[in-house]
Amino acid sequence: xxxxxxxxxxxxxxxxxxxxxxxxxxxxxxxxxxxxxxxxxxxxxxxxxxxxxxxxxxxxxxxxxxxxxxxxxxxxxxxxxxxxxxxxxxxxxxxxxxxxxxxxxxxxxxxxxxxxxxxxxxxxxxxxxxxxxxxxxxxxxxxxxxxxxxxxxxxxxxxxxxxxxxxxxxxxxxxxxxxxxxxxxxxxxxxxxxxxxxxxxxxxxxxxxxxxxxxxxxxxxxxxxxxxxxxxxxxxxxxxxxxxxxxxxxxxxxxxxxxxxxxxxxxxxxxxxxxxxxxxxxxxxxxxxxxxx
Amino acid sequence: xxxxxxxxxxxxxxxxxxxxxxxxxxxxxxxxxxxxxxxxxxxxxxxxxxxxxxxxxxxxxxxxxxxxxxxxxxxxxxxxxxxxxxxxxxxxxxxxxxxxxxxxxxxxxxxxxxxxxxxxxxxxxxxxxxxxxxxxxxxxxxxxxxxxxxxxxxxxxxxxxxxxxxxxxxxxxxxxxxxxxxxxxxxxxxxxxxxxxxxxxxxxxxxxxxxxxxxxxxxxxxxxxxxxxxxxxxxxxxxxxxxxxxxxxxxxxxxxxxxxxxxxxxxxxxxxxxxxxxxxxxxxxxxxxxxxxxxxxxxxxxxxxxxxxxxxxxxxxxxxxxxxxxxxxxxxxxxxxxxxxxxxxxxxxxxxxxx
Numbered sequence: 001x002x003x004x005x006x007x008x009x010x011x012x013x014x015x016x017x018x019x020x021x022x023x024x025x026x027x028x029x030x031x032x033x034x035x036x037x038x039x040x041x042x043x044x045x046x047x048x049x050x051x052x053x054x055x056x057x058x059x060x061x062x063x064x065x066x067x068x069x070x071x072x073x074x075x076x077x078x079x080x081x082x083x084x085x086x087x088x089x090x091x092x093x094x095x096x097x098x099x100x101x102x103x104x105x106x107x108x109x110x111x112x113x114x115x116x117x118x119x120x121x122x123x124x125x126x127x128x129x130x131x132x133x134x135x136x137x138x139x140x141x142x143x144x145x146x147x148x149x150x151x152x153x154x155x156x157x158x159x160x161x162x163x164x165x166x167x168x169x170x171x172x173x174x175x176x177x178x179x180x181x182x183x184x185x186x187x188x189x190x191x192x193x194x195x196x197x198x199x200x201x202x203x204x205x206x207x208x209x210x211x212x213x214x215x216x217x218x219x220x221x222x223x224x225x226x227x228x229x230x231x232x233x234x235x236x237x238x239x240x241x242x243x244x245x246x247x248x249x250x251x252x253x254x255x256x257x258x259x260x261x262x263x264x265x266x267x268x269x270x271x272x273x274x275x276x277x278x279x280x281x282x283x284x285x286x287x288x289x290x291x292x293x
Numbered sequence: 294x295x296x297x298x299x300x301x302x303x304x305x306x307x308x309x310x311x312x313x314x315x316x317x318x319x320x321x322x323x324x325x326x327x328x329x330x331x332x333x334x335x336x337x338x339x340x341x342x343x344x345x346x347x348x349x350x351x352x353x354x355x356x357x358x359x360x361x362x363x364x365x366x367x368x369x370x371x372x373x374x375x376x377x378x379x380x381x382x383x384x385x386x387x388x389x390x391x392x393x394x395x396x397x398x399x400x401x402x403x404x405x406x407x408x409x410x411x412x413x414x415x416x417x418x419x420x421x422x423x424x425x426x427x428x429x430x431x432x433x434x435x436x437x438x439x440x441x442x443x444x445x446x447x448x449x450x451x452x453x454x455x456x457x458x459x460x461x462x463x464x465x466x467x468x469x470x471x472x473x474x475x476x477x478x479x480x481x482x483x484x485x486x487x488x489x490x491x492x493x494x495x496x497x498x499x500x501x502x503x504x505x506x507x508x509x510x511x512x513x514x515x516x517x518x519x520x521x522x523x524x525x526x527x528x529x530x531x532x533x534x535x536x537x538x539x540x541x542x543x544x545x546x547x548x549x550x551x552x553x554x555x556x557x558x559x560x561x562x563x564x565x566x567x568x569x570x571x572x573x574x575x576x577x578x579x580x581x582x583x584x585x586x587x588x589x590x591x592x593x594x595x596x597x598x599x600x601x602x603x604x605x606x607x608x609x610x611x612x613x614x615x616x617x618x619x620x621x622x623x624x625x626x627x628x629x630x631x632x633x634x635x636x637x638x639x640x641x642x643x644x645x646x647x648x
Contacts (some may be wrong), residue, residue, distance in 0.1 A: 033426050085624040091423065092369060093623055096566055100619030107612030115605070117386065221555075222432070228428045261443045270432035277421045277428065292509075 007133060007254050008247055015246020016147045017209075020202040021223035022230065022238035029232045030171040031089060032083060037098045040220025041105035042196055044212075045202030046071055048109045051118040051212045064200075069198025069217035074105070079189045105219055110166035112262065117213040122204065135202040141210025142204070143205045150201055157194070167191060171233075225273035240284060245269045296641045312490055329479055331410055334472045342471035343544075349577075349584045350475075350482045351539045355565040356576035357489050358532030363562075364570035365493055367505025368418055370541035372430035373533050374557035375437035378550055380407040380534025381456070382447050388459040396463055400481070400538045407534025408527040410437070415526030419519050422508070434555055441550035443630035448550075456548045458542035474543040481539060485532060490573050492528065501525055502571070563615070567622055569629030579632035588610055 028153060046067050053063035082097050122142075128135040158164040169177040170187045177183055190222040206216055226245050230237025252268050276284070296317050303309040313319045337346065359373045384403030387394055392454055394402075414433035418426055441454055443449050448454040461468040461477060468477045493500055500521045512518050515604040541548040559585060568579020626632055 082620055082624075088625070089623075093627060095369075095424065096562070098619050098624045099562070100616040100623070103612050103616030103619070105616075107609040107614075107616065109611070111606055111609035115609075224431065225428060228425060232424070263439060263443065267432055267435035267439055270428055272436060273428050274417060274432055277425055278417060281421050281425065282427075 004251075007250050010140065011247035011250030012243050013144050013246070013249060015139065015226075015242040015244070016239075017142070017145045017202070017205060017242075018222050018226045018245055019024055019051045019151070019239045019242025020143075020147050020198065020205065020217075021219050022226040022242055023154070023235055024198040024202065025223060025227055026197045026230075026232065026235050027154075027191055027198065028265035031167055031171075032188050033094070033174075034083070034098060035091065035095045035232070036195070037095060037220060038102035038105055039195065039199060039223070040217040041109070042071065042074070042199040043203040043206065043219060044214065044217040045074070045105050045109040046196060047120070047207040047212045047216055048113045050200065050204065051120050051207060054120075054193050056117065067199060067200055068145035071200060072193045075189050075192035075196055079185060083188050084185065100202060102217070102220075106214070106253065110214065115214060117211045118207075120204065120207040120212050139209065146201065146205065147239075150198065151239065152192075154198075154235065222269070225269035227283075228273040229276045229283060231285040234283075234285035236282060237285030245272065248272055251278040254256070296638070297452060298642075312494060319486050325417045326483065329483075330476070333478065337472075337475070339471045341471075345584060345588070346475055347438030347471075347478050347544045348540075349580050350478045351544055352384065352561070352564060352580035352583060353534035353563045353576045354482045354485055354539065355533055356568060356580050357486060357534055357573065359528045359561050360565045360568075360570065360572070360576055361489060361492070361501070361532065362525050362529035364565055364572065364575075365498060365505060366501040366522065366529075367508075368415070368522060368525060369426055370422065370430040370529075371427055371555065371562065372414060372433035372437075373561040374553040374555065375430075375434045376407045376411050376439055376530045376533035377537025377540060377557065378553035379410045379530075380404055380537035381553070382441055382550075383407065383534065384458045384538035385459070386447065386449075396459070396461060396477075398479075399459075400535055403506070403538045404531040404534035407528040407537065411526045411530025411533070412523050415523055415530075418522045418526065430563060431555075434558060437497075438550045438554060443619065453549055455547055456541065457547040461542065478539050478543045481535065485535060486573065489532065497521070497524060505571075524572055563619060563629065565629075566619060567629055572631035574628050574634060575631035582630065586615075590614065 023037065024039045025044070028034055028039070031243045049070050050063050050067040053066055058066070059194055078101065082101060084093075086094055086097055129141065130136075151152065156164075158168060166177070166182045166187055167190070169180070169182055170184060174184060177187075202219070203212070203216060206219055210216065222245075226238060226241040228241070229244055230239070230241030249265050249269055253265055256268075257264060296315075300314055301314075301316055303314070305639070308314075313322060331345070355373060355377060358376070361367050361372060362370050368638035380400075382403075383398050386562050387399040388396070388403045393400075410433070414429050417429045443456065446452070448478045461474065466473075468474060493501070500511070500516050502517065503516055504521050504525075505512065508518055511521075534590070537553065541552075547553070554630050564576065564579035566579070567582050568577070569575030591607060594607055594610075622629060
């Protein structure tokens with residue numbers, strides 16, 4: 001039983017990492033209705049920029065600021081080159097555009113910084129910590145705390161500032177927001193920049209764990225079932241979804257793996273998400289769409 | 294001046310319903326087919342057959358498969374490569390376990406198995422829509438690759454799931470040479486495109502388009518959604534399955550499950566975006582673009598002074614160029630290359646007048 005809880009909590013903590021990537025998606029989807037497949041590429045780009053600067057002797061905080069600036073510039077470029085010309089087009093078109101965008105960002109990041117694997121040391125030892133008889137990864141706990149702080153900061157931004165008010169207005173009803181004088185394009189830039197910041201944090205945590213390399217952009221595929229379970233429009237949904245996916249993935253790997261064979265973590269979250277969808281087609285916290293003819 | 298319908302009258306409804314109403318179109322197509330079947334085998338060399346023409350034809354077919362599902366029936370899918378893999382492995386197993394099964398029959402059976410798998414993963418499409426459906430097709434993508442690698446029965450217990458082509462032979466005619474493989478591919482592709490074109494002109498095709506444009510409205514009009522969507526998945530799966538079998542046996546010769554990974558699915562999606570969603574001709578144009586573009590790009594780089602662009606950077610450049618092109622196409626010409634061709638035709642009808 002103790003082993004069960006150890007696996008469960010380990011899984012929950014791993015789920016926090018998935019949720020971190022998923023939050024970036026939710027921000028963009030809420031504000032601009034774009035299903036941003038390039039979020040993974042953004043995670044890769046930001047982490048690669050950060051670690052390459054660090055390797056060239058730039059101090060930690062400066063590297064962080066420069067990476068963040070790069071993400072803001074990226075947000076401006078995306079708004080100019082992709083969102084503005086494609087305004088009012090179907091969501092599928094926008095999705096495919098972000099697919100193209102992810103190719104551009106991945107190619108650019110690797111052309112700029114090279115394709116080799118970079119190690120990233122954040123100064124947290126990955127030694128297991130004993131808590132109440134269970135062995136837990138210290139790094140996972142650090143990641144969970146970071147995620148909690150990030151969510152706290154985001155909710156403060158959304159609920160206590162003027163900017164947050166306009167973000168929520170756009171998410172609620174873009175046309176009404178335009179009518180009361182909110183500049184949609186500025187909000188888009190802002191929200192893509194915030195998503196870039198979330199991507200940077202996720203990139204640093206994932207990068208410290210896996211090494212900063214191309215496979216970092218594939219975390220997007222891990223975040224997708226998380227989004228499906230949580231719903232595309234809810235940050236708390238993304239977190240709950242991440243926890244569910246993380247825990248069930250680990251439990252399945254430990255208990256189901258020996259029965260049907262290892263390596264199931266690639267597809268298991270998707271099948272789980274599919275089962276959830278059959279019960280709740282808009283995710284746990286998603287907005288139920290009402291269709292009119 | 295040369296391309297106009299003046300003087301061509303339909304005197305019967307069947308004439309009016311023809312796929313190619315213009316005499317010029319019919320003659321043009323016949324000439325093209327004649328050229329592809331008769332002249333190309335004499336003119337082409339092994340490089341052209343193996344590296345350009347065969348992948349071009351197979352990718353066109355795969356594009357058609359996805360286009361029926363995404364472009365016509367409006368169901369977004371990222372699992373095309375999985376259905377190709379199922380087709381390839383099913384064909385291999387039919388050839389292996391049913392001795393003496395004719396090649397074309399094995400391919401059709403392989404396509405049939407792929408259709409069944411596609412229906413299975415298409416079942417959720419009635420309840421979930423849009424992006425949520427991506428999950429179902431991605432589940433197919435990851436599950437199929439995993440299952441084909443995990444259970445070695447599928448690859449006859451070969452190491453890491455690699456399968457090799459059976460002898461390509463139709464009623465005693467040996468087709469293992471590059472020309473033979475080209476002709477086999479061409480015949481299958483032309484046959485299936487004929488089928489596909491007729492399908493989208495049929496009632497089923499119109500139902501697909503109604504479902505794509507708005508499925509609630511289609512249901513209100515009395516179109517059976519489940520049947521229409523599942524048929525789209527099944528037929529798309531069949532086309533993709535046959536394309537997968539051709540990819541494995543006439544193009545590559547040997548293939549492993551990871552040859553059909555997510556990037557292949559993206560590639561096929563790009564074919565239909567660039568070629569044109571909801572267009573039959575677009576599949577050829579998109580596939581030609583996807584096959585020729587890397588060749589062109591590496592030739593262009595070779596023209597530049599040596600050392601200006603590192604060889605390792607070509608791949609990154611290619612990736613960026615692809616991404617930019619996708620965005621440019623979506624912004625400037627959302628209906629793809631097929632639309633450009635249509636515009637050209639409209640101009641040609643009026644030429645030399647402007648309008």
